[in-house]
Amino acid sequence: MRRRMVLAVSLGLALAAMVAVRPAGAQTLAVEDPVLRQIWDHAMNRSQIEPMMQVFLDSLGPRLTASPASERAQAWIVSKLQSWGIEAERQQYGTWEAWERGTSHIDLIAPRVHSLEGRILAWSPGTGGEPVEGPVVVLPKMVSAADFEAFLPQVKGKYVMISFPQPTCRPNAHWEQYAAPGSFERMNKARQEGQEAWNASLQATGLSNRDIPKRLEAAGALGIVTSQWSGAYGTTRVFNAYTRKVPTFELGCEDYSLVYRLTANNQGPRLRVTAESKNLGEVPVHNVVGTIRGTQLPNEYVMLSAHLDTWDGGTGATDNSTGSMLMMEAMRILKQVYPNPKRTIIMGLWNSEEQGLNGSRAYVEDHPDIVQNLQALFNQDNGTGRIVNLSASGFVDAGESLARWLARAPSEVTQGINFNVLGMPSGGGTDHAPFVCAGAPGFSLGALNWGYSEHTWHTQRDTYDKLVFDDLKNNAVLVASLVYLASEDPQKVGRTKRMVFPVNPQTGQQGSWPICTPATRKSTDSSRM
Ligand SMILES: [Zn+2]
16 A cells, blocks of 8 residues: 555656656657667657558458468568568467458349448358349347247348348437437437347347357358448448358448348348358468567566457458557667667567457467566557556556656656556456466556547458557657666566455455466367357
8 A cells, every 4th residue: 555655656756747848849858868769769750650551451451360361461570570680480379260351242233233332251151253142031020949940941042131220320429419309319219229129039049149140051041141330430340250151241331221121121122242252271370479689687578469460341450450560660669779678578469369369378378488577568459549548457566667667758658648556457358468367467558549449440441541650659659668668677577466356346256366268279160259
């Protein structure tokens, strides 16, 4: 308790000092440390993030786990690191089902012609590039498993719509702003009740969301039509398929609801789907690891961490190309201005985060020596914005170390940070969690949202144009500075003293430190999301 009070006071003073010395423009920098000044100069005036991102996103594209595109991107990263003189390798940790996306064309051909916005989901079979035409059926309201069984004969030779049709593809905020009194409330009630009724109907089948498409496929459906609107204009989340022979594809909110209304009103819609994809079987999968060897404490480690894999509806610009390229840029700068670090600096760009943090979990399992001697790990995985949230992940003494580093880093990049001296250990969600559950000080660098949740996260709109390069440069200064300060710190970050968990008022149980989940190192049907 006493320690925390002292910390709060000293951090408060440090922050007050930062505010006081803040310069008016970005040209001057209020730190004396020559390495920190050079980090700033390289990140702000000689940034490589923009040209790297352009190649990475526009040319190499999305990096679905085990896809050929992901292999190409990994090779590019290794060669980029090596061209900067950084030791780099791909470390195999398992195998995964490789799949390559081809073209998708989905057209409405009756009662009128209209090309639809959509694509097959990841790992979906295509149509062999041939057009496959057929009528459409929607899932009926079901109250029992018997209802589903009774419906199954109707799906033969038809496309089956299995997602809730949104009553409006206008975001709620638009309704709140413009609707007449009572109108938004009526619409929103219909939206919520409709979604709940749809979910209840799916649940009544007694089957999981992954088994329903499989049963429809087995009953002779031509394909499965889905839609997962994110709540913003024009955005759809694009995850993976569960079918093995026929295509599962998504349509945007507008087109899905169009086809749904035509079907529900018996206006005879027919779809023509032409899709290509290749399933390439189980292949080796890797993490990409870059290393700058320590000179004084080579067996202690500071890590930069982000996941390299993405979903593939867009190019994964903000999830998590921003984190990956941020760590690349920080490594490039550190190699230039701090080539002989005190501790060993390792960058881990993890694979298969989206299927359950598999790359980082495997790394933690495979490198107990590094986990044991980890000084600090910094992970970033929530988009393009300036980093504004940091906590000690529940490690009581780590808060003091972080506070000291933040006090020394340039105030230009720390002044907006909401620093929680203690914080909570992450139970999952992203790649610092496997380190934290193993007792190693892993920290999450939380970014400003920039519409991440509704616009870009796992959507087909997660693309290059959403990047905010000024914020990414800010983050490169922060990450490279924190890594440098963590590496140089004469003190080892404390990890044994952990937070005392509050009692959950609902269960009466006291919370506890998260338990590590084993990595899934081989794809199976159940390892699909
Ligand atoms: Zn992510």
